[in-house]
Amino acid sequence: MKSDIILSGVGGQGILSIAATIGLAAVDNNLYLKQAEVHGMSQRGGDVQSHLRLSDKPVASDLIPFGSADLILSVEPMESLRYLPWLSKTGWLVTNSNPFINIPDYPDVDEILNEIKAIKNHIILDADLIAKESGSARSGNIVILGAASAFIDMPFSSLEVAIRKLFGRKGQDIVDANLKALNAGRKLSDAYRK
Amino acid sequence: MKKLLLLGDEAIAQAALDAGLSGMYAYPGTPSTEIMEYIQSSVDASARNVHRTWSANEKTAMEAALGMSYAGRRAMVAMKHVGLNVAADGFINSAMTGVNGGLVVVSADDPSMHSSQNEQDSRFYGKFAMVPCFEPSNQQEAYEMIFDAFETSEKYKLPVLFRITTRLAHSRSSVTLRDAIPEKKLSLPVDPLQFVLLPSIARRKYKSLVSSYEEVKFDIRLSKYNHFKDGSNRELGIIACGIAHNYLIENIGESNKEIPVLKISTYPFPKDLIKDLTSRCREVLVLEEGAPVVEESLRGILDDGMKILGRLDGTVPRDGELNPSIVARSLGLPVESGRDVPSLVKMRPPSFCKGCGHSDVFNSLIEAIKPYGQGHVFSDIGCYTLAALPPYSAINSCVDMGASVTMAIGAADAGLHPSVAVIGDSTFTHSGMTGLLDAVVKDSSITVIISDNSTTGMTGGQKSQATGRLEQICLGIGVSPDHMHLITPLRKNHEENIEVIKREMEYRGVSVIIASRECIQTATKRKKDESANA
Numbered sequence: 001m002k003s004d005i006i007l008s009g010v011g012g013q014g015i016l017s018i019a020a021t022i023g024l025a026a027v028d029n030n031l032y033l034k035q036a037e038v039h040g041m042s043q044r045g046g047d048v049q050s051h052l053r054l055s056d057k058p059v060a061s062d063l064i065p066f067g068s069a070d071l072i073l074s075v076e077p078m079e080s081l082r083y084l085p086w087l088s089k090t091g092w093l094v095t096n097s098n099p100f101i102n103i104p105d106y107p108d109v110d111e112i113l114n115e116i117k118a119i120k121n122h123i124i125l126d127a128d129l130i131a132k133e134s135g136s137a138r139s140g141n142i143v144i145l146g147a148a149s150a151f152i153d154m155p156f157s158s159l160e161v162a163i164r165k166l167f168g169r170k171g172q173d174i175v176d177a178n179l180k181a182l183n184a185g186r187k188l189s190d191a192y193r194k
Numbered sequence: 195m196k197k198l199l200l201l202g203d204e205a206i207a208q209a210a211l212d213a214g215l216s217g218m219y220a221y222p223g224t225p226s227t228e229i230m231e232y233i234q235s236s237v238d239a240s241a242r243n244v245h246r247t248w249s250a251n252e253k254t255a256m257e258a259a260l261g262m263s264y265a266g267r268r269a270m271v272a273m274k275h276v277g278l279n280v281a282a283d284g285f286i287n288s289a290m291t292g293v294n295g296g297l298v299v300v301s302a303d304d305p306s307m308h309s310s311q312n313e314q315d316s317r318f319y320g321k322f323a324m325v326p327c328f329e330p331s332n333q334q335e336a337y338e339m340i341f342d343a344f345e346t347s348e349k350y351k352l353p354v355l356f357r358i359t360t361r362l363a364h365s366r367s368s369v370t371l372r373d374a375i376p377e378k379k380l381s382l383p384v385d386p387l388q389f390v391l392l393p394s395i396a397r398r399k400y401k402s403l404v405s406s407y408e409e410v411k412f413d414i415r416l417s418k419y420n421h422f423k424d425g426s427n428r429e430l431g432i433i434a435c436g437i438a439h440n441y442l443i444e445n446i447g448e449s450n451k452e453i454p455v456l457k458i459s460t461y462p463f464p465k466d467l468i469k470d471l472t473s474r475c476r477e478v479l480v481l482e483e484g485a486p487v488v489e490e491s492l493r494g495i496l497d498d499g500m501k502i503l504g505r506l507d508g509t510v511p512r513d514g515e516l517n518p519s520i521v522a523r524s525l526g527l528p529v530e531s532g533r534d535v536p537s538l539v540k541m542r543p544p545s546f547c548k549g550c551g552h553s554d555v556f557n558s559l560i561e562a563i564k565p566y567g568q569g570h571v572f573s574d575i576g577c578y579t580l581a582a583l584p585p586y587s588a589i590n591s592c593v594d595m596g597a598s599v600t601m602a603i604g605a606a607d608a609g610l611h612p613s614v615a616v617i618g619d620s621t622f623t624h625s626g627m628t629g630l631l632d633a634v635v636k637d638s639s640i641t642v643i644i645s646d647n648s649t650t651g652m653t654g655g656q657k658s659q660a661t662g663r664l665e666q667i668c669l670g671i672g673v674s675p676d677h678m679h680l681i682t683p684l685r686k687n688h689e690e691n692i693e694v695i696k697r698e699m700e701y702r703g704v705s706v707i708i709a710s711r712e713c714i715q716t717a718t719k720r721k722k723d724e725s726a727n728a
Contacts, residue, residue, distance in 0.1 A: 010542065023199055023366065033199070036365035038308070039224055039654075044577065046544035061444035062365035062437075065518040067530025081539045087532040102545060107538040115536045 001031075001153045002055040004064045006083045009075035010100045011048045014141035017166070018073065019050050021145060022152065024162035026054050029154050036062040045102050047079055054153070073148040075127065075141050076100045077112045084119075093119050094148040094189070096127040096140060123147055123192050130184050136177030146185025150193070156186065196371045202362035203228035205333045205369045206272075206300060209340030211238055212374040216267035216295070217245035219255035221624060222653035223274030224309040225363035226302035230272060231656075242377065248650075250659045251595070251624040252277035256284040256299065263297040263353075264389055266381030268344055272300040275316050280595065280625070282319065285353070289323040290399050291389045292351040295378050296344035300356040302363045305484050306515035309652075311575070311594065313513065315484035320355040320461050324407040326416055327355040327461040329436035333367040335419065335459065341372065342415040349415070350406055359483045361515065362437050411462045419459035422467045424474065425452045430503075431475035433458060433468065435488055438481035441521040463488060472500060479524060480504035483516050543583060551711030552578040554683035554691075555645045556588045559614070562695035566612060572605065574598035574626070576618035577651045577713075589616060596625025602640040603633050612699035615642045619660040620650040627667060630706070634672040639702045643695070644668075645683070647713035655716040668706045677705035684711065 005022070009015045019035050026033045037050040053059045066085050072093045074080030080095035087093060095116060099109050116122050125147055127140035134143070142163070149156055160179055167175045200208060207229045210218065218239075220230040233239050233246045245262070249255035252273040262269035273281060278301045285299060301316035320327030328343050330336035336358065343354040387395055410416065425431075431454040434442045439457045446453055456471045458464065472478055478500060480489040489504040503509040503524070510516070510524045522529050546553040555578070563570055573579055573589035574597065581588040591601055598615035606613035617626045622644050633640055646664055650656040660667070668678055677698060681691045691709070698705035712720075 011544070019366075027197075027199055027368065032368070034365055034367045036361060037201075039228070039364050044544040044547060044580070044652075045542070047542045058448070059367075060440045060448070061518045062361050062367075062440065063517045065444065065522065065530065067532045069532070078539055079542075081536050084533040084535055085531055088530075089532070091532070103540060103542055105540050107540060111538055115538065119533070 002053070003071065003151075003153050004069045005052040005054075005071045005073060005152065006064065006069045006086050007050040007052060007073050008079040008083050009048055010079065010102070011044055011046055013048075013075045013100065014138070015048050015050055015075065018141050018145050019052055021142075021159060021162045021166055022052060022054070024165055025154055025158040028158050028161060031056060031154070032059045034059045034062045047082060049083060071148055071151045073144060075144055077109065077116060077124070078107065081112065081115055087119075090121070092121040092123070092148070092151045094123045094144060094151070095125075096144055097124045098126060098128045098140070123189050125185065125188055127185070130188065131181050134177055134180035134184050136174065136181065139178050139181040142178045142181040143185035146182035147189035149182070149186050150189050197368050198371065199366055200333060200369045201228055201364060201366050202330070202333050202336050202358055203302070203364070204232045205337040206340055206356070206358070207232035207236070208369070208371065209337040210270045210298065211236060211244065212372060213341045213344050214268050214375045214377040215244055215270055216377050217259060217262040217269040218272070219249050219259045219269065220272040221249055221252050221255055221277060222650050222656045223277045223302075224653055225304060225360040226272045226274045226277070226300065227653045227656070228363070229300060248657055248659070252281035253284055256281035256288070259297055260284060260288050260291070260293070263293040263295040264383060265295065267295040267378045269295060270298045270300065272302070274310065275301055275303040275314050276311060276594065277301070278316055278319055285319065286323045287391060288353045289325045289403055290391055290396055292399070293347055293353050294351070294381070294383045294388070296347040297353040298340065298343045298347060298356050299353055300358065303357060303359045303484055305359055308360055311592070313484065315487055316355065316357045317461060317487045318485065320357065321487075323355070324403050325352050325355055326350070326410045327357055328416070328419070329357045329459050329461070330362065331436050331439045331457065331459055333362070333365070333369050336362065337369050337371070339419065346410070346413065346415045349413075350410060352406065357436070359437055359515070407462060411464055416460040417464060420457060420464045420467055422456045422470050423454065425450065425454040427452045427454065428474060429476050431456070431471045431478045433471065433478060433480045433488060435459070435482040438483050438516055438521070441516055441518045442481055444518040445522050445525060445527060458488065463491070468492070477501040477503060479509060481510065481516065481521060481524070544580060546577070546580055547714050549714045550577070551647055551683040551709065551713070552581070552645050554685060554688070554711070555616070555643065555709045556581045556586050558683070558688055558691040559616070559643065559695055560586065560588050562692045562699065563612070563614065570610065570612050571614045571616060572598040572601040574615070574617040574621045576621050578616060578618055578645050595621050596629055599626050599629035599633065599640070599642055602642070603629065603636070603638045606639045611639060613640045614699065615640060617642065617644055618651070619644060619646040619648060619664060620658040622664070623659040623667070627671060630668065630673070630704070631671050633704045637703055640704060641695070641698045642704070642706045644706065644708045646708055646710040647716070648710070649713045649716040651713045651715065655713060655719060664708050668708070673704055673706045677701060677703065679707045681707060681709050682711055683709045
């Protein structure tokens with residue numbers, strides 16, 4: 001098995017928490033993992049991407065070759081399009097519909113959504129709204145992770161375990177809200193594909 | 195066996211701790227910063243009281259590490275590639291003095307300049323200093339190599355260069371740990387003149403340095419990381435260095451039986467293994483991240499031997515980071531591609547955080563300097579360099595740490611008035627102070643604005659050596675108290691701050707304006723920590 005995943009968004013949107021959650025779950029499943037992430041200045045409101053590779057065999061390259069990502073998981077709609085050269089023909093694109101507008105020439109949101117809809121395998125969710133309903137407005141990233149979990153070759157429960165571990169020190173309320181966000185994302189994604 | 199999920203940087207840090215490290219020295223710089231951060235947050239390092247505070251710059255870090263080595267204990271110093279330029283004086287001469295306790299110098303290169311001014315290759319420095327150099331290809335190997343680097347350093351009494359690139363530094367993978375070994379005891383050098391580079395001593399030491407460089411390459415501690423795997427194809431053999439080996443394996447597979455492959459991960463590189471490979475093939479392709487260091491050595495000055503493919507003939511792009519698709523192309527393999535990026539996708543450059551004090555500094559400066567037109571502001575390296583971009587477009591230079599002050603001096607010498615330098619607090623203590631001393635001594639007509647956010651902001655908020663000391667430092671250097679101003683860059687002080695800047699720009703002499711407001715990121719983190727501890 002292998003899952004090559006591009007995580008994308010803007011600095012500060014919680015991409016690295018998603019990566020950490022998947023990473024923890026992968027270790028629990030005895031999978032090989034490589035995860036390349038962006039540090040430094042580009043985090044200051046710039047675009048951020050992370051390559052995450054899971055496999056039951058050793059992973060050689062830290063970077064995913066073009067045209068072979070199984071999944072683009074994005075917490076921002078325009079950012080999901082920036083990484084299309086990596087997406088394989090059968091890959092899925094899962095994205096938040098809420099734009100993060102910190103540039104003067106941010107394109108028309110409907111045009112962005114139309115571009116996304118032109119991709120055969122896509123899921124667009126209002127993750128911020130779902131997060132709010134789950135009790136933690138800041139867990140939009142975890143909603144998207146939940147929605148994308150259908151395309152990551154690991155048991156869903158191991159992501160729940162990872163969230164308990166990762167958010168454990170922040171208190172039970174935060175853990176519960178994130179678990180709720182994860183489950184809500186997954187449920188909507190399952191419904192979306194029917 | 196204990197396993198951890200670690201960044202390359204973290205694997206290096208963990209390995210150093212497990213190898214009995216007594217002192218870690220560094221100045222923050224992407225992509226090397228996380229090495230020190232990991233050691234600073236390590237419970238083990240804290241329990242053992244391993245030295246682990248930031249240094250003023252890479253040179254002071256390098257020299258302090260050499261001092262710890264002098265005292266017989268294991269020390270590590272880490273920096274980004276351009277930081278090695280700053281530390282080069284101490285680094286090159288540490289090869290001459292040699293070491294006592296093991297000394298590992300980690301330099302993190304940044305091909306493709308993700309957050310750097312150039313993409314220089316630290317392996318040149320290894321050759322220049324004539325010291326052993328390790329270049330790991332993955333996180334586990336980075337971990338293993340640190341043990342061997344310390345032992346090699348102690349065996350040959352030489353510092354060891356440890357070269358990584360961005361992708362390894364900032365990629366996470368599972369790492370299996372070894373049993374930790376205890377720290378070394380304090381012990382002085384056997385030869386009391388070892389660290390004394392008087393010319394007569396230095397000449398003797400240089401001879402032994404030159405001879406040891408040849409000797410080092412056959413040492414098992416280094417050579418076990420280089421291996422040659424033969425293949426049935428007699429057309430093309432491949433030399434892959436460090437992380438480039440991963441990209442190659444991604445394309446041809448671990449069990450490749452066709453292409454002969456030589457993996458090189460230590461320098462001086464193994465001539466005998468290269469012969470093994472080249473004697474079997476008609477052509478050779480060199481894959482290395484960074485500059486064509488190995489390729490150039492193979493070509494030599496006559497370049498009339500076998501056909502060599504690589505960065506110099508365009509088989510591999512001459513600049514930039516490697517990736518599996520670039521390597522596939524250089525092998526002549528088909529490269530897959532997904533869809534093109536739709537044209538509506540816009541660039542999203544980094545920008546000032548909401549509520550950043552630097553932006554208020556520039557808002558006032560832009561207005562104060564308006565009557566003089568463009569071209570008067572020299573800047574430095576830090577978050578504030580973003581003022582080069584719209585909507586500010588307010589700075590005209592960013593060259594190296596400290597160059598704002600010294601370039602302003604030169605421009606003022608040429609007759610440019612006003613000549614304004616903008617520098618951050620951390621950069622000021624890194625390399626700005628000495629330039630300011632020059633300015634004071636020469637009575638240069640410059641205005642220095644220290645945009646003080648009380649942290650090293652760009653690399654994620656490390657402690658700045660300048661916090662609480664800037665005013666004292668400037669006065670101590672000799673700045674006149676009449677032309678030293680403290681301002682607070684807030685919107686409500688905008689008019690007042692414009693007046694101060696205007697007045698000091700008109701003054702023909704050295705003036706310093708310290709604009710202090712804590713970095714918004716650091717402040718948020720600090721408040722969070724405080725409430726968590728309350």
